[in-house]
Amino acid sequence: MSHPHQYISLVTSLPHLGELFTRKEVPISQFRLKQRLSMLEDAHERLLKELVEITAWAGVAKYDRDLEVIARAKQVMNDLSDYPDLQHLVGTRMETRTLIAALRRRHAGQETSGDIAVWGYGRWCGRIKANWSDPSFGLGHFMPWIAEAHRLMRTGDHIALERLTLTEVFRQLDHYGALHEFDFEAVAIYVLRWVIVERWSGYGEEDAKARLQALVSAALSGTEPPEPAAAANDFLSDKTPSLEGASS
Template identity: 30%
Template sequence: MPSRFDAGRVPISWPTLRDRLRMLELPDAKVTRQIGRFFLWARQSLDQTDAQVIERYHELMRHTPNSLVRHLIHSRTESRLLISAVRRHRMGLGPPDWSLRAGTDDPLVSHLKKNWSEPNFSLGARYRWMEAFVKHYDQGDMRMAQWVTFNERWRDWTRIAERYNFTFEAVIVYLVRWEIVDRWTSQNAEVGKARFANLIKETLGEYAESR
């Protein structure tokens, strides 16, 4: 895997990666399918309702025992919700429905509701990428804004990858990092989304259609 996700091309072709993933035992294949389907779902348009994001997130967290998968899902969901909050704020809208309905058991959404009028929702120290993201977003440079979010996840997941060698967890982290490279290098977002959908289905066959 390259040191940077924007190195220019995916480090391994999809056919080769597919063949390697097909060697997984059934329990591991199910976990791979689970995170693969979530990341595909999360790549859908930000116009998807925030309530759906919250609902899907809690559903997965209830049924996902693997701690690494839980971390990856959690970090991806946090990033998506913060981006959605910035978009709404810049449109002059108030907190989205999910923050109004959220209870105190969800610290992030409760914090957003209480700090909606503060710069970067008073989260700049906790999510240091937000300042750069907002800067590019306000300048209309959506590609660089996306780069900031990808870079944050890449750095986090690269640190995680360094802790695993020749384990199933290493396969999971490789897959999600591969997805970032593939997504960034895809010139067309719809093409990139379709490619990832195909890779999950081709790899896991009937399991990609089940829950």
């Protein structure tokens, strides 16, 4: 980093986001956040866009196949070679997606994992394949949230399932966020947390109903649920957004 003081100024200018699910509004708008992020060095700005793209379903919606998403994740991790904690965040996010995808596939009636190499990523693929019939894929002793996700999927409580998944992702971000204060990693983790807080706070009553229907449809078809993409795509673009919608 060539100008460390600008990163101290940037981090201290970002308001505290608070706990997940506790705010009706985010403390900083997308427009203001993008203004603050103009303090990033060009290389870091590019890396941040890659990071947001691969960790938001709106960012990977342009890919037709799981293998393309996996390849893109590996490329982003390679680009983040100087930032191992951000690499780990990408990896754990992809692994969380794989676990949720496995739960949905099994719930939809798939009797085995099939060729998990074409749709799964990370450390747990072998465990998932070998323990397909176990509610937690043999991972429940240290990831108890999987058993709860299995239960919620069976009962059809898709809103609670989404809350559970976002809570797990937030926990991952908090873990690595505690290791950084006034550096690029701290800024990137803040943005990833903001994306989740903004996404949840943007759900009005009608949005929640529409989202619930989309989640139910996705669960029945065994596919990934659609994400609200407009604001996320604006966040990834170079143009200043004119609207501040829900982000994914």
